[in-house]
Amino acid sequence: MNMPIIPVNYYIFLSAALFAIGVVGVLTRRNAIIIFMCIELMLNSVNVLLVAFSKMHHVAAFALDRTTAVGTEAQLFVFFIMVVAAAEVTVGLAIIVMLYRNIHSVDINFLNRLKH
Amino acid sequence: MNDMTQYVFLIPLLPLIGFLINGLFRNYLTKSISGWVGTGFMLCSFVLSVMLFQHVNQPGFQPEVIFYFDFIRAGGLYIPFSFLVDQLSVLFLLIITGIGTLIHLYSTAYMHEEAKDHFARYFAYLNLFVFSMLLLVLGANYVIMFIGWEGVGLCSYLLIGFWFGNPEYNKAAKKAFVMNRIGDLGFLLAIFWMITQFDSVRYLDVFSKAPAAPVAVLTGITLLLFVGAMGKSAQIPLYTWLPDAMAGPTPVSALIHAATMVTAGIYMIARSNILYSLAPVTENTVAVIGLATALLAATIALKQNDIKKVLAYSTVSQLGLMFLALGVGAYTAGVFHVMTHAFFKALLFLAAGSVIHAMHHEQDITKMGGLRKKLPLTHLSFLIGCLAIAGIPPFSGFFSKDEILAAAHDRSPILYGLSIVASLMTAFYMFRLYFLTFSGAFRGTEKQHSHLHESPAAMTIPLMLLAALSIAGGWIGIPEVFAHDAHWLASFLEPVVPIFKPHHQAISHQMELMLMGGIVVLIIGMIFWAYRLFAKSDVSFSEPDGISKWMADKWYVDEIYDAIIVKPLNAISSWLSKIMEARWIDGAVNGVGKFVLFGGRQIRLLQSGQVGSYILVMVISILAFLLYQLFWKP
Numbered sequence: 138m139n140m141p142i143i144p145v146n147y148y149i150f151l152s153a154a155l156f157a158i159g160v161v162g163v164l165t166r167r168n169a170i171i172i173f174m175c176i177e178l179m180l181n182s183v184n185v186l187l188v189a190f191s192k193m194h195h196v197a198a199f200a201l202d203r204t205t206a207v208g209t210e211a212q213l214f215v216f217f218i219m220v221v222a223a224a225e226v227t228v229g230l231a232i233i234v235m236l237y238r239n240i241h242s243v244d245i246n247f248l249n250r251l252k253h
Numbered sequence: 254m255n256d257m258t259q260y261v262f263l264i265p266l267l268p269l270i271g272f273l274i275n276g277l278f279r280n281y282l283t284k285s286i287s288g289w290v291g292t293g294f295m296l297c298s299f300v301l302s303v304m305l306f307q308h309v310n311q312p313g314f315q316p317e318v319i320f321y322f323d324f325i326r327a328g329g330l331y332i333p334f335s336f337l338v339d340q341l342s343v344l345f346l347l348i349i350t351g352i353g354t355l356i357h358l359y360s361t362a363y364m365h366e367e368a369k370d371h372f373a374r375y376f377a378y379l380n381l382f383v384f385s386m387l388l389l390v391l392g393a394n395y396v397i398m399f400i401g402w403e404g405v406g407l408c409s410y411l412l413i414g415f416w417f418g419n420p421e422y423n424k425a426a427k428k429a430f431v432m433n434r435i436g437d438l439g440f441l442l443a444i445f446w447m448i449t450q451f452d453s454v455r456y457l458d459v460f461s462k463a464p465a466a467p468v469a470v471l472t473g474i475t476l477l478l479f480v481g482a483m484g485k486s487a488q489i490p491l492y493t494w495l496p497d498a499m500a501g502p503t504p505v506s507a508l509i510h511a512a513t514m515v516t517a518g519i520y521m522i523a524r525s526n527i528l529y530s531l532a533p534v535t536e537n538t539v540a541v542i543g544l545a546t547a548l549l550a551a552t553i554a555l556k557q558n559d560i561k562k563v564l565a566y567s568t569v570s571q572l573g574l575m576f577l578a579l580g581v582g583a584y585t586a587g588v589f590h591v592m593t594h595a596f597f598k599a600l601l602f603l604a605a606g607s608v609i610h611a612m613h614h615e616q617d618i619t620k621m622g623g624l625r626k627k628l629p630l631t632h633l634s635f636l637i638g639c640l641a642i643a644g645i646p647p648f649s650g651f652f653s654k655d656e657i658l659a660a661a662h663d664r665s666p667i668l669y670g671l672s673i674v675a676s677l678m679t680a681f682y683m684f685r686l687y688f689l690t691f692s693g694a695f696r697g698t699e700k701q702h703s704h705l706h707e708s709p710a711a712m713t714i715p716l717m718l719l720a721a722l723s724i725a726g727g728w729i730g731i732p733e734v735f736a737h738d739a740h741w742l743a744s745f746l747e748p749v750v751p752i753f754k755p756h757h758q759a760i761s762h763q764m765e766l767m768l769m770g771g772i773v774v775l776i777i778g779m780i781f782w783a784y785r786l787f788a789k790s791d792v793s794f795s796e797p798d799g800i801s802k803w804m805a806d807k808w809y810v811d812e813i814y815d816a817i818i819v820k821p822l823n824a825i826s827s828w829l830s831k832i833m834e835a836r837w838i839d840g841a842v843n844g845v846g847k848f849v850l851f852g853g854r855q856i857r858l859l860q861s862g863q864v865g866s867y868i869l870v871m872v873i874s875i876l877a878f879l880l881y882q883l884f885w886k887p
Contacts, residue, residue, distance in 0.1 A: 164869055245864050 142196075148189035155182035169233050169243040173226075180222050187211045187218075257308040258317050261336055264301050264346060265387035267294040271380040279373035287369070288361035291376030295357045295383060299350035302343070309343045316340075316748065318393045318457070325396070332454060337393035341588070341749040345390040345520055348592055352512040352599045353383045355715035359603050360504040362711035363610060375415060379508065382408035386513040390520060395444050395454040398521065402440060402485065405514050406433040412509075413501040425500035432494040436484015440521075443477035450474070460527040468532060475528050475535040478521060479542075486518025488576060489546045492569050493811055499561040503606030506561060510568045511599035516591050519575050526584045526750055540580025540664070544671055547573030549808065551678035555685070556797060556805035559616050560605050563686045567642065568598055570675060574657050577672060583660030583753040585743045589730045590653035592742075596726045597641035597650055600719035604635040607708040607716065608690060612701055618689040619794050620701075625691040627705040632691050634716040639687045641723040643680035643776055649727030655769060656732060662768070663755045673772060680776040684783035694790040734765050 155178055162175030188211070195208030237243055271294035275287050282290070308314070316339035324334040336342075357379060364375055385404025392398040407430075414426030447454055450470055451462045463471060482488070487495035495515065499506055509515060522529060522539070529536055547570045554566035571594050578587035609616055611628055625632045641648035644655070654676055662669040695702050707713070731739040738744075743752050760768075786792075797805045806812075 160872055164865060164872065167865070248862075248864065 439480025
């Protein structure tokens with residue numbers, strides 16, 4: 138039970154690093170699947186942050202009142218985000234599969250026909 | 254409301270019904286039916302007017318306002334639709350419906366060559382014309398008068414342009430309409446001013462509140478009303494439409510000149526005499542403009558060769574004399590002259606129509622001559638008309654003109670002298686017209702000569718009746734010199750129109766008789782001069798030169814108007830349409846469109862279709878907001 142408490146800064150830096158990696162990945166890569174993974178990365182960086190802050194709040198409230206549930210709501214949000222992300226992945230992957238069937242490529246630079 | 258006055262609404266309504274029948278069923282009615290519908294409704298209206306006149310003429314009659322319905326009720330403004338029956342309106346009713354009926358009857362024969370739908374259209378317009386004029390005369394406030402005022406303007410346009418196939422006639426119609434509109438604007442402004450000043454346009458309210466109003470306001474209102482009268486009654490500077498109005502059929506000219514149109518201005522001023530007598534500046538303006546018009550038109554009439562043009566200018570000149578009478582405060586004399594003038598001018602026009610009819614639409618008097626034997630009835634009635642307009646006793650024109658001259662004499666010797674000059678010129682040009690038409694040898698073609706014929710009874714009966722009226726019509730206004738208290742008209746109209754009050758000591762009866770006799774002698778001299786010049790069998794028509802060319806060309810007034818008003822207006826309009834409209838307004842509108850198109854084309858370049866670039870912009874923007882939130886927050 139007496140695990141050393143990791144300060145919340147670490148989680149923030151981890152989350153920021155994950156998010157930045159995701160953004161750079163989305164901006165620089167042309168492969169649709171990689172972009173998709175980067176988006177997932179960004180979503181999950183936010184999840185990490187949510188859980189970290191939630192835990193921080195809960196610990197602070199728990200110290201005052203042993204029966205409190207304050208700070209647990211954000212962890213529920215994380216589940217919501219996971220569900221939504223899962224749904225998104227099914228749709229997104231389906232689109233990517235259809236794209237590949239049509240143009241035999243998943244390079245998004247080919248996907249500029251809406252311009253015309 | 255008693256027995257008679259409850260039928261007053263029928264007087265204008267009957268011609269309106271005639272208008273609707275003839276107008277709506279013009280394709281189905283035969284010519285004789287539409288002629289009789291038009292004439293019959295007019296006759297009924299005339300009979301009703303006579304009955305109303307008898308009612309008004311009873312002793313103890315009080316002017317009655319007959320209310321029908323609320324016309325406009327908005328805030329403090331209240332304009333009822335009501336008629337006013339008093340001596341002045343009844344007198345005008347008699348003139349309008351009486352002469353109108355005769356002209357309708359005459360037209361049934363004069364217009365018989367028209368196709369039946371045009372024939373019915375003609376009678377529809379004629380009835381509408383009379384309806385508008387009756388509304389004008391009967392209205393109990395200025396707004397109802399204005400409705401009728403606009404109505405006669407419209408009908409004059411329709412009738413002057415009756416033969417619309419001819420572009421010249423259309424131009425004349427347009428000219429009449431536009432000139433009238435200029436005057437109407439003055440009338441309308443006067444009405445607005447009245448509403449702001451008196452809070453009402455009802456005659457009774459306006460006249461009772463007028464003495465308390467400042468003189469400057471009254472002068473403004475009366476001057477604006479006079480602008481309206483200038484347009485309708487053809488005074489300088491808006492008179493040029495009337496001679497051009499000869500484009501219409503001749504009975505229409507008779508109607509315009511005698512009964513329905515040009516008398517409207519006189520009626521309006523006589524009706525508003527209370528306002529005018531409170532505004533001396535306007536009175537002087539009216540007198541001066543009237544006299545100037547009388548003189549100018551008379552000089553033009555001296556040199557015209559078209560039978561209807563001479564008559565038209567003589568009308569302008571006589572109207573000028575009427576305005577002179579109104580301007581010097583002799584309202585009775587003005588109204589009296591309206592009445593006698595209506596008789597003899599209708600007579601002259603209808604007789605001229607008979608001549609034109611016999612000559613197969615030839616109107617140039619240089620091609621006539623010697624028609625006396627061929628057209629005896631026409632000749633006789635034309636002669637009576639000329640004697641009446643020249644002012645030979647005991648014809649009607651003598652009495653009314655003498656009254657005007659007497660009033661002018663009282664005000665100023667200059668007005669007196671100039672109005673005598675105008676009447677002498679009248680005598681000269683009327684008898685020039687008479688002698689050129691009826692005396693001497695025939696100057697037309699052989700074909701015309703063989704076709705000369707007296708007109709049918711429907712045309713000669715009105716001529717005879719009008720001739721009788723032109724002789725006897727003046728006897729209701731015999732001056733004090735001849736018989737004491739014999740001026741029936743003045744005492745009849747006295748409740749509405751004040752009797753002329755001389756400024757100076759009245760001159761003695763001997764002096765007045767001498768002046769009167771002198772004028773008559775001068776007029777007879779003029780007639781004799783015209784006889785010497787024009788009754789010969791070999792009159793020569795030389796091209797006019799010098800001053801007479803100026804007269805024959807109408808003092809170039811039309812050309813002057815053209816140069817100073819029409820041309821600049823045209824120039825401004827074409828500048829507006831070609832530069833202002835095409836370049837500036839269209840340029841602005843098209844410019845907005847072009848700018849949007851151009852901007853769209855530029856912005857479209859941002860929409861490259863590269864998802865990566867969109868996301869890049871998004872990220873940069875979010876970062877920018879973030880930094881702003883973090884560091885720029887004050």
